Amino acid sequence: MCGIVGYIGTQQAAPLLTLGLSKLEYRGYDSAGIAVADAAGEASMRRAVGKLRNLQHSLDSAPLAGRAGIGHTRWATHGAPSEINSHPHRDATGTVFVVHNGIIENYAEIRVELEAQGVEFRSQTDTEVLPNLIKRAYDECQNLPRAIRSALQGVRGAYALAVMHSAVPDTVVAVRQTSPLVIGLGEGENFCASDALAILSETRRIIFLDNGEMAFLRAEGVEVFDLESGARRQKEVQQLDWSADSANKGDFPHFMLKEVHEQPAVMERLLHHYADEEKGCIAFPHIGLSREELRGVRRIFIQACGTSWHAGLVGKLLIERLGLISVDVDTSSEFRYRNVAPHTGGAILDSDTLVIAISQSGETADTLAGVQEAKERGLKVISVVNMPASSIVRASDGVIYTHAGPEVSVASTKAYIGQIGALYLLSLYLGEIHGLIDRARMKRRLEKFAEVPRLMREILADDSGIQRAAQRFWLAEHAFFIGRGYGQPSALEGALKLKEISYIHAEGYAAGELKHGPIALIDEKMPVVAIATQGVTYEKILSNMQEVRARGGKLIAVAGEDDEEVGKYADFVLRVPELTESFTPFVVALPMQLLAYHIAVLRDYDVDMPRNLAKSVTVE
Numbered sequence: 001m002c003g004i005v006g007y008i009g010t011q012q013a014a015p016l017l018t019l020g021l022s023k024l025e026y027r028g029y030d031s032a033g034i035a036v037a038d039a040a041g042e043a044s045m046r047r048a049v050g051k052l053r054n055l056q057h058s059l060d061s062a063p064l065a066g067r068a069g070i071g072h073t074r075w076a077t078h079g080a081p082s083e084i085n086s087h088p089h090r091d092a093t094g095t096v097f098v099v100h101n102g103i104i105e106n107y108a109e110i111r112v113e114l115e116a117q118g119v120e121f122r123s124q125t126d127t128e129v130l131p132n133l134i135k136r137a138y139d140e141c142q143n144l145p146r147a148i149r150s151a152l153q154g155v156r157g158a159y160a161l162a163v164m165h166s167a168v169p170d171t172v173v174a175v176r177q178t179s180p181l182v183i184g185l186g187e188g189e190n191f192c193a194s195d196a197l198a199i200l201s202e203t204r205r206i207i208f209l210d211n212g213e214m215a216f217l218r219a220e221g222v223e224v225f226d227l228e229s230g231a232r233r234q235k236e237v238q239q240l241d242w243s244a245d246s247a248n249k250g251d252f253p254h255f256m257l258k259e260v261h262e263q264p265a266v267m268e269r270l271l272h273h274y275a276d277e278e279k280g281c282i283a284f285p286h287i288g289l290s291r292e293e294l295r296g297v298r299r300i301f302i303q304a305c306g307t308s309w310h311a312g313l314v315g316k317l318l319i320e321r322l323g324l325i326s327v328d329v330d331t332s333s334e335f336r337y338r339n340v341a342p343h344t345g346g347a348i349l350d351s352d353t354l355v356i357a358i359s360q361s362g363e364t365a366d367t368l369a370g371v372q373e374a375k376e377r378g379l380k381v382i383s384v385v386n387m388p389a390s391s392i393v394r395a396s397d398g399v400i401y402t403h404a405g406p407e408v409s410v411a412s413t414k415a416y417i418g419q420i421g422a423l424y425l426l427s428l429y430l431g432e433i434h435g436l437i438d439r440a441r442m443k444r445r446l447e448k449f450a451e452v453p454r455l456m457r458e459i460l461a462d463d464s465g466i467q468r469a470a471q472r473f474w475l476a477e478h479a480f481f482i483g484r485g486y487g488q489p490s491a492l493e494g495a496l497k498l499k500e501i502s503y504i505h506a507e508g509y510a511a512g513e514l515k516h517g518p519i520a521l522i523d524e525k526m527p528v529v530a531i532a533t534q535g536v537t538y539e540k541i542l543s544n545m546q547e548v549r550a551r552g553g554k555l556i557a558v559a560g561e562d563d564e565e566v567g568k569y570a571d572f573v574l575r576v577p578e579l580t581e582s583f584t585p586f587v588v589a590l591p592m593q594l595l596a597y598h599i600a601v602l603r604d605y606d607v608d609m610p611r612n613l614a615k616s617v618t619v620e
């Protein structure tokens with residue numbers, strides 16, 4: 001939840017640091033602070049409890065001058081949200097300043113050891129040991145890289161740091177040990193941040209630090225070193241194609257609504273990056289497996305968590321239909337304990353089995369563990385990921401980026417569309433490689449894909465029907481979502497969206513399963529959202545709806561715009577364009593997302609930051 005920003009260059013640091021911190025506000029925090037140093041190493045610090053504007057007011061009335069600095073938004077873990085516990089923290093002599101994300105597990109014993117040496121602590125935080133350790137190490141060796149490496153040797157935990165030392169005023173140091181940290185390259189200035197979003201308005205040339213790396217930022221350049229060996233590392237500079245608007249809500253009241261509206265553009269970007277509609281062909285530049293290798297694939301395991309798992313369930317149906325390869329889908333937390341292939345210590349034995357990992361963040365611990373497990377079992381892994389250069393990407397053999405741009409709202413929307421869009425194109429690609437899809441069929445499919453964004457925009461242009469349904473059901477305590485075929489994962493995802501942001505207990509079911517238990521819960525207080533778009537199981541879902549209706553349940557149907565039949569059974573009909581079945585998940589997602597959104601707004605909940613949830617879950 002905490003955020004880090006660092007700057008060194010020719011401009012005043014303080015305004016850039018507070019601007020960067022403002023882009024990280026969406027993560028939640030309870031205090032903020034910055035430290036700024038001038039060329040002579042004269043450093044000063046300002047911190048304030050509460051919103052960033054409190055810090056800003058204080059800086060407006062008494063500005064801090066200097067062209068290097070570090071800033072932080074803190075979400076209290078060790079010690080209450082107070083000014084004294086806010087970051088930056090400095091050593092007892094005021095020489096070393098540190099901002100820190102993550103946790104120092106053994107801080108208590110380090111603190112005892114430092115106290116025994118006479119160091120006085122001001123705060124209750126785990127962080128404060130760090131500037132003191134670095135100060136002590138620097139005093140011994142008078143060399144900042146060596147001092148930081150030696151100070152961190154005995155430190156356990158997952159963390160990211162930005163550090164300044166008054167004796168080395170031309171340098172800001174950034175350290176990554178599990179918690180994410182990126183470097184932004186400018187002209188005569190450089191940045192670091194816990195999230196590229198923070199610095200996107202200043203630069204899009206980004207270096208993603210790996211675990212166990214530290215970067216020395218100076219105005220004129222950046223050097224990256226291995227924390228353990230001290231060896232210099234060559235790093236790839238990535239040019240992010242994200243818009244600087246990604247970190248702003250624009251005219252929308254919430255990031256979630258903004259991101260829902262960005263979904264047609266995500267589909268267009270996927271086509272632009274991977275497909276040539278005119279020629280009827282698809283290419284994935286970073287897929288990491290040759291056509292020959294993919295031709296040999298007979299079995300696929302998809303593994304992912306949360307919304308990404310739902311995208312995987314859609315992917316299974318697509319790949320089995322268009323690519324004719326059988327697919328298993330697991331949540332990553334289960335997949336990694338399955339015995340899907342013998343352990344080979346990484347030697348490739350099973351070349352006809354492919355693992356696909358799906359993740360927006362590319363950092364989800366369970367999914368990453370699933371990738372590592374698959375590699376240990378000698379299986380090839382392709383990841384479908386949104387965040388460039390993330391841990392899952394690096395652990396996989398190849399990647400298909402979902403090009404959704406940064407997703408800020410915790411409830412995933414556009415990343416999901418990016419995932420199912422990428423999986424759609426992958427299934428066509430596999431179908432073509434396996435000789436099932438010829439040029440003409442490919443061309444037709446891609447042309448249809450290209451039409452979907454316009455149809456999505458039509459739904460988004462008028463959501464008054466969805467708002468009416470929300471007004472009718474916003475006080476419900478429970479809800480069911482049912483679907484068949486492609487409608488089944490869409491139902492699971494619809495239920496997840498509702499429970500995540502409105503805190504209504506919602507369950508998604510394969511509609512055929514309703515009568516095997518859940519139907520016992522149907523009464524007049526139970527709204528049921530039925531995905532009843534046209535397809536092979538359409539008649540069956542109508543029967544399931546009648547089963548609900550016969551027991552007094554209230555029905556909201558998501559149905560094609562030409563469907564007159566469905567209105568006989570449903571209390572509300574949310575219309576979507578009539579499409580070939582395999583395209584329905586794209587349009588069905590929108591009313592599901594918007595229904596959850598409007599209900600959460602009516603219930604006056606924090607849509608973008610629902611309680612107890614995190615955007616990126618890096619614990620197993």
Ligand code: G6P
Nearest residue numbers: 305306307308359360361364412
């Ligand atoms: C968290 C998020 C979900 C997300 C899931 C998987 O639970 O709140 O929105 O679907 O993690 O995240 P990933 O980044 O791997 O897609």
